[in-house]
Amino acid sequence: MADDDESSHVINQLNYNLKINDTPNSNKRFRTTSLDNETYRSSQSQEQILHNRNENEKTSNENKMTSSVHEGNFPPISLSFKNEPQATDRLMINNLIKWWKSQFKKDLNIIGRYGYKKCLLVFANDLESFDFLIQKLHWPKKIQQLEYEMKLPKVFPPDFSIVVQHFPKNWDEQEINEEVKEKYASLVKLTRLYGRNNSTLNSVRADFRSLQQVKSILQEKFICIGQMKLPVKIYYQPVRVRKCMKCFSHDHTTSSCANQRVCIRCGQQHQLDNNCQNTINCVNCNQQHYAGHPSCPVVQKKRRELAEQHKINRSKLLINASTAQYEYDNTNVSVPRGIGAAASIAPGNYLMAAKQHLNPSTEQRSSQERPVKEKEHVEQLLLALMTKIETRLSTLESTLTSQLSELEIKIDSYNDRLSALEHVAFDTLLPTIQSLIEVISAPNRTKAMKEQLALLNQTIGKVREDRKQQMNMTNNNLNIQFNNYKYTELSQQYENLNTNTSSFQLKLGLSILEEWCWTYSREEVMDKWLQQYMEPITLPISLSLLHYNIRYFYSNQYALIDMINKYKPSIISINELGTVTPQKALEKLLFSYNIFMKEGTNTHGGAVLAIDKKLKAIPIELPQENIVAVTLINRHKTFTIASIYSPPNEPLPTATLSLLKAANKNFIIVGDFNSKHASWECPQANPKGYVLDKWLDENDLTVHNPGMITSLRSDTTIDLIISTELKNQCSM
Incomplete structure (x- = not known):
């Protein structure tokens, strides 16, 4: 649905106000914002209904977030005192409120209590108070003559975030973040948004520390990045599953829990501290993970229930909006104008009237649910049919637009050719005919006439040659064209048939369809493929190695392909796959390489070596996990190549590395060692760094990338390339 569609704004407003993260067992009930049939059939008139709802609306549309956050939903501001305070927490909060009232004329709505180690936790009860508290300039230097350190919450409410659209995928968020901070000082960070199948979106979430800054940007409807202006929209928090922090159940909140407190690690009742050594066990599903983990079946079931309820609410809203639109169009009632509203509303536009005037209060939303209509399922079917028709019409509209554009281009081309022909006719042909008449009618042909005839003959020959070249160019352009209509039709059919495929497979299929929608001949297509994909097979004289700490294979496989196309390495080392990755997936992606891999000791572990198929590689069997090695033969010269990932909390496998080093004098090892030492220009050293530095000295090995920041x-530098070669024999 388009961003400027009226119904999408109503739906977004409804989703934000309904508090979707309430659990289904909660006593709260959902109400839609549109008027239903029962409201129209009540004894009240439409004017009275609209007038009452307009009176309940206290704020404008730009203050959409003030009604979304209720008491207890704001994270606390933590105050850590250098000396233990003697006053009670109630006295401390009262003195702070009095100080703010005298200094800033602000009557803040806050509460507070002591937390762990006499840390004072200050809670805001409304959005205005929270926005005031997070500004460090608003706090006194000392509280009760005690020095303190203030810590802001790590996560702010969604009201302090916006969505920046049209943000290209190849832009670096961290780099852009520093540039945007120069204009918007309250900016915290930019976070890339992802869609289904972990696909990257052309949108980022911008978090701010100033609510006024967010309102100002939303009012301008764009954010400045350099000299560019990117559109923005309101950020709506995704569906979240509520969890009790006492018994870790998902059926109630912490404040309403009557159960005994249990441990989040083992799910048992014992003295709570940070040294629980029991087996990890979820209290909800008895599986080996912490309570509330996203992979928990109970959490996934609750999330599916909330998502389904979310879809039902949207369907009901659209049905009610359509019904109310029909009754509104057939009723001659004027919409009352509220304070600050527009002078009039265009007749027959119910959705605009609902957006501007119908924003029910919390009491109205928490009232009883309306009864389900008898024929609501029929209306849902009609609504789905209308949606399909609109989608088809939109596709036809885009197709006709592209065809009309092509026709306009051809008409312009023909007009240009007609103008050229007129130029030739008036400037060349007519003067030539006139000269021929004069020559024929003359009794004697002089030398000047002969020269004039020769010049005209050359001019006519040049015109014919230009015409021939122009016709050849036109024929080539007419023969080789892109069938946009066919591509649109085939791509839609392909996407509908391949709903469960990965984004990479979908992109590959669309690229093949695009190739076949060009009107090339079969021979031209084959020649093009041969030029693009067939390269001469030659053995490499020197080895080139690419190491990539991929951190998550399925998200960053495109970046890996881009680096391979750029550097064309003969050896590829990959660490930290991030999940269990089948070898078939690697072989399918890196089809021109032989794959050797070893599982890791944790979810971040694992090591992979990909050797070009032009080279002969023999795997070396190792009992050690997180390390893989092969013997490589290149022009009758053998090498031992190894890739390693050493987790931070595990020792270096120096014994295994020494065995590999002793097996061949030509030794190369690359990977994530998680070792820091001054020998490779790290600002700080750790114990693993001293162990690795000692082993390098004992085996006369060289680090080839000192000072290269890889973390x-x-x-610091924790990913290293180590070999027996000297530095002057290798290039980085």
Whole structure:
């Protein structure tokens, strides 16, 4: 549905106000914002209904978030005192409220209590108070003559975030974040948004520390990045499953829990501390994961129930909106104008009237559910049919638009050719005919006439040559064209038939369809493929190696392909696959490489070596996990190539590495060692770094990438390329 569609705004407003994260067992009930048939059949007139609802609307549309967050939904601001305070938490909060009232004329709605180690937790009860509290300039230097350190919450409410659209996928969020901060000082960070199948979207979420900054950007409807203006829209928090933090059940909240407190790790009742050594066991499903983990079947079931309820609410809203639109169009009633509203509303536009005037209060939304209509399922079927018809019409509209554009291009081309022909006729042919008449009628042909005839002959020959070239070019353009209509039809059929395929497979299929929609001959297509995919098979003289700490294979496989196309390595090392990745998936992606892999000791582990099929590689059997090695033969010279991932909390397998080093004098090892030392220009060293540095000295090995920052969490080098070759024999 388009962004400017009226019904989409009504749906978005409904989704935000309904508090979707309430569990189905909650006593709260959902109400839609549109008027239903029972409302129209009540004794009240439509004018009275609209007037009452308009009176309940206290704020404008730009303050959409004020009604979405209720008491207890704001994270606390934590105050850690250097010396233990003697005053009670109630006295501390009262003094803070009095100080803010005297200094800033602000009567804040807050509460507070002491937390762990006498840490004062300050809670805001409304959005305005929370926005005031997170500004560090609004706090006193000392509280009760005590110095303190303030910690802001890591996660702010969704009211402090917006969605930036048309943000290209190849832009780096961290780099753009620093540039945007120069104009918007309250910006915290930019976070890329992802869709289904973990596909990257052309949108990012921008988090701010100032609610006024968010309102200002939403009012302008764009955000400035450099000299560009990107459109923005309101951010709606995704569906979340509520969890009791006492017994970790998903059927009630912490405040209403009457059960005994249990451990989040083992699900048992014992003294709670950070040293629980029991087996990890979920209290809800008895599986080996922490309570509330996203992979828990109970959590997934609750999320599916909430998503299904969300779809039902949207369907009911559209049905009610259509019904109310029909009755509104057939009733001669004027919509009352509220304070600050427009002078009039166009007749027959019920959705606009609902958007501007019908924003029911919390009491109205928490009232009893309306009874289900008898023929509601029929209306849902009609609504689905109308949606399909609109989709088909939209497709036909785009197809006709593209065909009309092609016709306009051809008409312009013919007009240009007609103008050229007129130019030739008036500037060349007519003067030539006139000169021929003069020559024929003259009794004697002079030398000047002969020269004039020769010049005209050359001009006519040039015109004919230009005409011939133009016709050849036109014929080529007419013969080789792109059938946009056929491509649109085939791509839609392909997407409908392949709903369960991955994004990579879908992209590959669409690229093949695009190739076949060009009007090339069979020979031209084969020649094009041969030029593009067939390369001369030659053995490499020197080895080229690419190491990529991929961190999650299925999300970053496109980046891996881009690097392979750019550097064309003969050896590829991959670490931290992020999940259990079948070898068939790697072989399918890297089809021109032989794949050797080893499982890891944790979810981040695992090591992969991909060797070009032009080279001969023999695997080396190793009992050690997280390390894979092969013997490589290149022009009668053998190498031992190894890829390793050493988790931070595990020791380096120096014994296994020494065996590999002793097996061949030509030794290359690459991977994520998680070792830091000054020898490879790390700002700090760790115990694994000292062990690795000692082993390198004992075996006379060289680190080839000192000072190259390879960590995303710090400015250090933990991914290393090590070999027996000297630095002047290799290039980075």
